[in-house]
Amino acid sequence: MSSKRHSIVPPVSQSGPKPPVQFSSSITIADSAILTGANLITISTESVIHPRAKIESLAGRINIGRRCVVQERATIGAVGSAGKITEAAVTLGDYVTVEVAVSIEAGDTIIGEGTTIGVGSRVGAGAVIGKHCTITPHSDIKAGVRIPDYSVVYSNGTRRVDKRPVAEQLKYKGLARQIDVLRRMIPSNPAKFM
Amino acid sequence: MAPLPFSPYTFIQCPCSDSTLLARPADAKSPTGADAEEDERTFDPRAPRSNYSLYPLEYLLYCEDCHQIRCPRCVSEEIATYYCPSCLFEVPSSNLKSEGNRCTRSCFQCPICIGPLSVTTQETRHPDANLLSADNAATPHSGGFSLTCSYCHWSSTEIGVDFDKPNGIHAQLAKIRNGGESRLTAKERKERRKELSHRGDSAAAAAAREEIEEQVPDLENQFANLKSFYNSQLADPTAADNGLSTLGDLGFSSPSSLSRIMNLYTGGKISDNKAKSRLGAIREALTPEEGLLVANLDEAALISQLHQSEHCDTASMAQITSQPPNLGEPALHGASRFTSSLRPIPHLLRTKRSKRCPVCRHIISKPEPKVQTTRFRIRLVAGSYIPSISIKPLTLPGPSGSSSSNPSDLLISLKPVHYLLTFKNPIFETIKVTLATPAATPGRFPSKVTVLCPQFDIDANTDVWDEALKDNDRSDKSSRNSGGTTRQRRGTEAGYQLEVGKIWERGRNWVSIVVEVVPASLRLEDGGMLREDEDILEIPMFVRIEWEAENAGDDGGIVPGAGGKDKDQKEKRELAYWCVLGLGKIKQN
Numbered sequence: 076m077s078s079k080r081h082s083i084v085p086p087v088s089q090s091g092p093k094p095p096v097q098f099s100s101s102i103t104i105a106d107s108a109i110l111t112g113a114n115l116i117t118i119s120t121e122s123v124i125h126p127r128a129k130i131e132s133l134a135g136r137i138n139i140g141r142r143c144v145v146q147e148r149a150t151i152g153a154v155g156s157a158g159k160i161t162e163a164a165v166t167l168g169d170y171v172t173v174e175v176a177v178s179i180e181a182g183d184t185i186i187g188e189g190t191t192i193g194v195g196s197r198v199g200a201g202a203v204i205g206k207h208c209t210i211t212p213h214s215d216i217k218a219g220v221r222i223p224d225y226s227v228v229y230s231n232g233t234r235r236v237d238k239r240p241v242a243e244q245l246k247y248k249g250l251a252r253q254i255d256v257l258r259r260m261i262p263s264n265p266a267k268f269m
Numbered sequence: 270m271a272p273l274p275f276s277p278y279t280f281i282q283c284p285c286s287d288s289t290l291l292a293r294p295a296d297a298k299s300p301t302g303a304d305a306e307e308d309e310r311t312f313d314p315r316a317p318r319s320n321y322s323l324y325p326l327e328y329l330l331y332c333e334d335c336h337q338i339r340c341p342r343c344v345s346e347e348i349a350t351y352y353c354p355s356c357l358f359e360v361p362s363s364n365l366k367s368e369g370n371r372c373t374r375s376c377f378q379c380p381i382c383i384g385p386l387s388v389t390t391q392e393t394r395h396p397d398a399n400l401l402s403a404d405n406a407a408t409p410h411s412g413g414f415s416l417t418c419s420y421c422h423w424s425s426t427e428i429g430v431d432f433d434k435p436n437g438i439h440a441q442l443a444k445i446r447n448g449g450e451s452r453l454t455a456k457e458r459k460e461r462r463k464e465l466s467h468r469g470d471s472a473a474a475a476a477a478r479e480e481i482e483e484q485v486p487d488l489e490n491q492f493a494n495l496k497s498f499y500n501s502q503l504a505d506p507t508a509a510d511n512g513l514s515t516l517g518d519l520g521f522s523s524p525s526s527l528s529r530i531m532n533l534y535t536g537g538k539i540s541d542n543k544a545k546s547r548l549g550a551i552r553e554a555l556t557p558e559e560g561l562l563v564a565n566l567d568e569a570a571l572i573s574q575l576h577q578s579e580h581c582d583t584a585s586m587a588q589i590t591s592q593p594p595n596l597g598e599p600a601l602h603g604a605s606r607f608t609s610s611l612r613p614i615p616h617l618l619r620t621k622r623s624k625r626c627p628v629c630r631h632i633i634s635k636p637e638p639k640v641q642t643t644r645f646r647i648r649l650v651a652g653s654y655i656p657s658i659s660i661k662p663l664t665l666p667g668p669s670g671s672s673s674s675n676p677s678d679l680l681i682s683l684k685p686v687h688y689l690l691t692f693k694n695p696i697f698e699t700i701k702v703t704l705a706t707p708a709a710t711p712g713r714f715p716s717k718v719t720v721l722c723p724q725f726d727i728d729a730n731t732d733v734w735d736e737a738l739k740d741n742d743r744s745d746k747s748s749r750n751s752g753g754t755t756r757q758r759r760g761t762e763a764g765y766q767l768e769v770g771k772i773w774e775r776g777r778n779w780v781s782i783v784v785e786v787v788p789a790s791l792r793l794e795d796g797g798m799l800r801e802d803e804d805i806l807e808i809p810m811f812v813r814i815e816w817e818a819e820n821a822g823d824d825g826g827i828v829p830g831a832g833g834k835d836k837d838q839k840e841k842r843e844l845a846y847w848c849v850l851g852l853g854k855i856k857q858n
């Protein structure tokens with residue numbers, strides 16, 4: 076039934092050789108997601124890759140943790156201005172949400188567990204974002220910046236450390252529920268990338 | 270970055286910029302006198318004053334009684350309704366005096382990012398228990414309620430504030446200090462005091478008084494203490510002065526009351542010396558109970574806190590100024606400087622306003638008082654009285670085309686260009702339009718301007734359906750005359766030749782005419798620099814509209830005894846104003 080609907084975006088061109096992948100059997104990956112590069116891409120248990128999300132392993136290995144959500148047009152492992160090749164280009168911890176049109180540059184970039192990267196943000200090469208951070212929409216995390224756990228980064232550059240009593244379980248439950256819905260909505264086709 | 274493409278604009282001058290017009294009483298019958306004066310000088314859109322009188326048509330209102338344009342600068346406004354933009358609750362103006370201009374319900378903004386805060390049940394502090402009872406929705410939550418920001422996850426628990434009830438947050442917040450400590454409001458404190466003084470038990474009273482005094486001396490506390498102290502001083506200064514009792518004194522004979530009364534009559538000049546000596550009798554507060562606050566100059570704790578924090582932990586100026594006056598805050602030196610002590614901001618109230626004509630005081634815009642409706646009861650916008658003017662560069666196809674420009678292109682000096690001005694008539698009468706422009710634009714770089722058709726009529730803005738039916742007849746006729754279109758394109762037969770004195774195109778209630786412009790050369794002889802916006806080609810244009818209106822009979826100028834005959838007669842009306850047409854940018858070489 077999806078064939079009846081005409082998308083305004085041109086069809087995805089999957090050119091070049093497929094990158095080596097290591098998928099958990101429980102992931103959801105949309106048919107129109109784009110995986111490129113020559114290095115290994117690992118996606119762990121129950122993670123969801125939305126349509127047209129782009130994962131590039133040109134500059135190194137990409138590691139996506141458990142129950143991560145990578146939304147539309149997000150790019151993980153973009154070769155940034157630094158353009159250096161490292162062992163692990165991008166590592167996402169568990170329960171990381173990468174929202175629409177986010178760009179995470181390659182180069183030992185690490186996103187900690189439970190962190191949300193807001194719409195349209197950019198994470199520079201080698202940035203290390205701690206656990207349970209919130210990067211608000213349209214933020215720019217400069218290359219090599221270290222952000223401590225529980226930080227909130229505002230798009231005007233200011234930061235705040237969240238001092239609330241930790242409520243990971245509640246957050247995780249919410250995310251698990253979201254993944255459950257997404258799994259039903261996004262037709263998964265992991266075979267295409269293997 | 271490429272410069273933004275220039276889009277043509279029309280600004281209209283409000284008559285209020287001419288102060289003589291406002292001072293003169295409205296006289297609808299003879300506006301020609303004012304116009305005659307105006308005719309003599311050309312309006313200069315570049316004059317510094319012009320910035321304050323030019324508006325797009327959409328910003329302007331119209332007074333039906335003065336028959337004049339009114340702008341946001343000259344109308345007088347009256348507040349119709351105060352309301353909270355968040356909960357859309359109307360606030361009576363009497364509340365405003367006592368409660369201030371913020372929403373006193375549960376509408377708050379995040380102090381860090383100004384996002385709206387929502388009341389949430391507090392997350393339980395025992396994650397294990399939470400997991401076990403995950404499916405049991407009816408579990409009573411252990412904590413209270415807190416305000417949280419969904420954008421940045423700020424929560425009132427960060428400043429140690431949580432609430433017992435999910436409603437009436439404003440009142441609850443007033444009683445809680447940062448850190449969760451409760452505090453007495455002024456009213457409660459007064460009641461507490463009264464209770465103490467009534468009770469005889471001195472030991473208990475002393476203990477309770479101590480308890481009150483132990484509270485952090487916040488602004489409200491100190492003010493209340495000072496006020497009661499000074500009131501008592503004013504009532505009987507003699508008591509402090511010489512220790513004599515003033516029992517049975519009703520206050521009239523007390524020296525301070527006397528001097529105050531004398532001041533009323535003498536304006537305070539004669540008895541100044543006397544009053545001073547009397548005031549000397551009033552002593553200052555000496556104890557905290559009387560309102561004395563010893564300044565805490567030891568800011569070592571604050572400085573060490575600053576040493577330990579990063580720059581982003583200190584509150585910005587905008588954050589501090591957007592904070593509501595916090596009566597619970599320690600006075601003077603204890604004021605917060607860190608983001609960690611910022612409190613939720615109650616929403617500022619907004620207003621709905623009605624607008625009056627500055628000359629005749631008639632209401633020209635009045636919103637529906639109900640907050641939820643966005644409609645207006647009265648709204649006389651200028652757009653429904655005066656024609657709109659739209660500007661389009663005219664491109665003539667074919668070899669005889671004198672110009673072929675892209676709208677975003679820059680104008681080339683000394684190369685003539687043509688613009689199509691379309692006037693659209695909003696009223697139900699046929700109007701006669703007369704245009705006047707100076708032959709050359711004012712300023713250092715005069716561009717030549719020629720309006721090819723400075724005088725024309727525009728048909729009335731009749732009902733669309735009427736017109737559609739009429740069109741059928743007309744097209745029969747016009748097919749014989751000019752080629753079958755309802756629009757009469759003058760240029761068609763003449764091979765797109767521009768004719769002086771002819772309308773370019775005409776429609777139901779609109780007319781297009783052509784303006785020819787020869788852009789100035791921007792070359793300066795002395796090699797100086799262009800000033801700001803001097804490369805923009807702006808034409809001042811004087812527009813005069815004449816029409817015949819139904820005589821409403823309520824105009825002041827008409828003799829009431831003239832009888833019923835006049836009622837059917839049509840009254841001649843006219844309106845004249847300056848406007849500015851921004852056509853394009855001249856290319857700099």
Ligand SMILES: [Zn+2]
Pocket residue numbers: 283284285286338339340341342343344
């Ligand atoms: Zn005005």
Ligand SMILES: [Zn+2]
Pocket residue numbers: 353354355356357358372373374375376616
């Ligand atoms: Zn409200």
Ligand SMILES: [Zn+2]
Pocket residue numbers: 379380381382383384418419420421422423
């Ligand atoms: Zn916030």
Ligand SMILES: [Zn+2]
Pocket residue numbers: 295332333334335336626627628629630631
């Ligand atoms: Zn008026």
